[in-house]
Structure formats: structure tokens, C-alpha cells
Amino acid sequence: MEEGVLGEKVRKHGQGLGSLRMGTVVLVQGSTWINEYIAELFVAGANTTTTALVWAMTELVRNKDVITKIEEEIKREIKSEKLNESHLSKLPYLQACVKETLRLHAPVPFLLPHKAKETCEVMNYTIPKNARIFVNVWAMGRDPQVWDDPLSFKPERFLGSNVDYKGQNFELLPFGSGRRMCPGLPLGSKNIEFILASLIHEFDWALPNGEDPMKLNMDDKFVITLKREKPLQLVFTPKQASSIG
Numbered sequence: 001m002e003e004g005v006l007g008e009k010v011r012k013h014g015q016g017l018g019s020l021r022m023g024t025v026v027l028v029q030g031s032t033w034i035n036e037y038i039a040e041l042f043v044a045g046a047n048t049t050t051t052a053l054v055w056a057m058t059e060l061v062r063n064k065d066v067i068t069k070i071e072e073e074i075k076r077e078i079k080s081e082k083l084n085e086s087h088l089s090k091l092p093y094l095q096a097c098v099k100e101t102l103r104l105h106a107p108v109p110f111l112l113p114h115k116a117k118e119t120c121e122v123m124n125y126t127i128p129k130n131a132r133i134f135v136n137v138w139a140m141g142r143d144p145q146v147w148d149d150p151l152s153f154k155p156e157r158f159l160g161s162n163v164d165y166k167g168q169n170f171e172l173l174p175f176g177s178g179r180r181m182c183p184g185l186p187l188g189s190k191n192i193e194f195i196l197a198s199l200i201h202e203f204d205w206a207l208p209n210g211e212d213p214m215k216l217n218m219d220d221k222f223v224i225t226l227k228r229e230k231p232l233q234l235v236f237t238p239k240q241a242s243s244i245g
């Protein structure tokens with residue numbers, strides 16, 4: 001049960017998607033189809049990552065205790081003043097915050113459309129050949145039969161748990177699963193972790209004009225990705241050098 005627009009194009013041009021995923025695309029001047037792939041990678045990567053990042057910042061600014069725990073984790077685990085990518089693996093609580101954000105706010109709520117190549121049975125449902133399949137990962141991430149207190153932002157639920165978004169745990173599929181799952185998962189998730197960690201390490205966060213974070217508008221709208229309806233505005237104040245590291 002597989003088909004995707006990008007994959008279709010790659011096959012049409014006789015290339016394996018592997019080369020794109022391994023990052024070995026060679027730019028050929030005037031080659032429209034390669035330029036199209038590069039453009040698609042930007043579209044696929046930029047919108048999704050920024051959408052998730054803005055939701056993560058929204059949830060964090062509403063949960064000051066979570067920001068404090070990330071600050072403490074960074075202080076405890078990382079001795080240097082500047083953060084770099086190799087530090088991220090030492091920050092499980094921060095990773096749990098990203099998982100919790102993607103559980104509540106999957107940027108691609110129905111994944112990309114899939115198509116059944118053959119008629120098949122899934123959990124007693126018959127899926128006819130050529131049916132378009134949309135997987136509602138947004139609802140799966142909020143299913144009260146699976147998640148305790150599903151609408152609350154509780155990164156702790158992932159501490160000491162093996163549940164991950166790598167496609168093996170079907171209750172958490174913000175990047176999809178299987179052969180057509182997102183090839184940008186490592187880049188996207190590390191980017192979000194790194195930007196959040198750096199902003200928390202170096203700045204104090206607040207809403208403008210002393211607004212109450214709990215009154216922040218949480219409405220969303222679907223424009224390529226499921227993003228905040230209203231832009232998020234935050235005021236970042238540099239921390240005193242003595243309080244960093």
C-alpha cells in the first residue's frame with residue numbers, strides 16, 4: 001500500500017529515492033527535475049520543522065515548569081557555555097518535550113495520501129484496490145484509550161518509556177511509518193531540539209506586554225501543515241552571562 005508524489009517522480013526518472021535520502025543529489029544546471037526535488041525537500045522540511053517548532057515554543061511558554069526542567073537538565077549535563085549538536089543526546093527531558101509536542105500537534109495530521117496497490121484486509125476492514133488512504137495521526141496522538149490525560153502537555157509520560165516516533169509505535173506516528181515514512185526525521189527532530197535548547201539556554205522567554213500564557217490562543221489551521229492560526233509572539237531577554245553554564 002504505497003505511493004507518493006515525490007517517489008512517483010523519482011521512479012519516472014529512473015532514480016532510486018535512496019540517493020535523495022542519502023543526501024547525494026548532484027545539482028545539474030538547467031535540470032528542472034532535480035531542481036524540483038531540491039525545492040520539494042525544502043518545502044517538505046521547512047514547513048514541517050517550523051510548524052513543530054512554533055507549537056513546541058507555544059507549549060513551553062504555557063508550561064514554565066517544563067522550561068525550568070530543561071534549563072536544569074542543560075546545566076546539569078552540559079558544562080560548556082555554548083551548546084552544540086553532540087550535547088543533544090544527553091538531554092532526554094528535552095527529547096521528551098519534542099515527542100510530546102509532536103504527539104499533540106502532528107504538523108502533517110493525515111500523513112501524505114497513500115494508495116492501496118491491492119485489495120487487502122486490515123483489522124477486519126476491507127481496503128479496496130486503488131483506495132486513497134489518509135491516516136489520522138493527529139487523532140491517534142490524542143486518543144484517550146491510549147494516552148492518559150491526552151490533552152495535557154506532559155513530557156514526563158515519555159521518560160523511561162520506549163515509545164518513540166520512529167515508526168515502530170503506531171500510537172505515535174508524526175513522521176509516518178514504513179517505506180514511505182519521512183526521510184527527514186533525524187534532521188527535523190535534531191533541528192527542533194537544538195533550536196529549543198539554545199533558546200532556553202541563552203534567553204528568558206515571555207509573552208509581550210506581560211500577557212498571561214494560559215490565555216494564549218491555541219486555535220490551529222490547516223495550510224499545508226497544521227499550524228497556529230495566530231502567529232506566536234515571544235519576547236526573548238538574554239540571560240546574565242553568570243547564569244549560563
Ligand code: HEM
Nearest residue numbers: 004044045048049052108111112175176180181182184188
Ligand atoms: C518535524 C519535522 C517533520 C515532520 C513532522 C515530517 C513529517 C512527514 C510526514 C508525515 C511525511 C509523510 C509520511 C507518510 O505519508 O507515510 C513526510 C514525508 C517526507 N518528508 Fe518529512 N517531516 C519533517 C521534516 C522533514 C525534513 C527536515 C525533510 C527534508 C529535509 C523532510 C522530507 C520529507 C520527504 C522528501 C518526504 C516524502 C517521502 C516519500 O514520499 O517517500 N521532512 N514527512
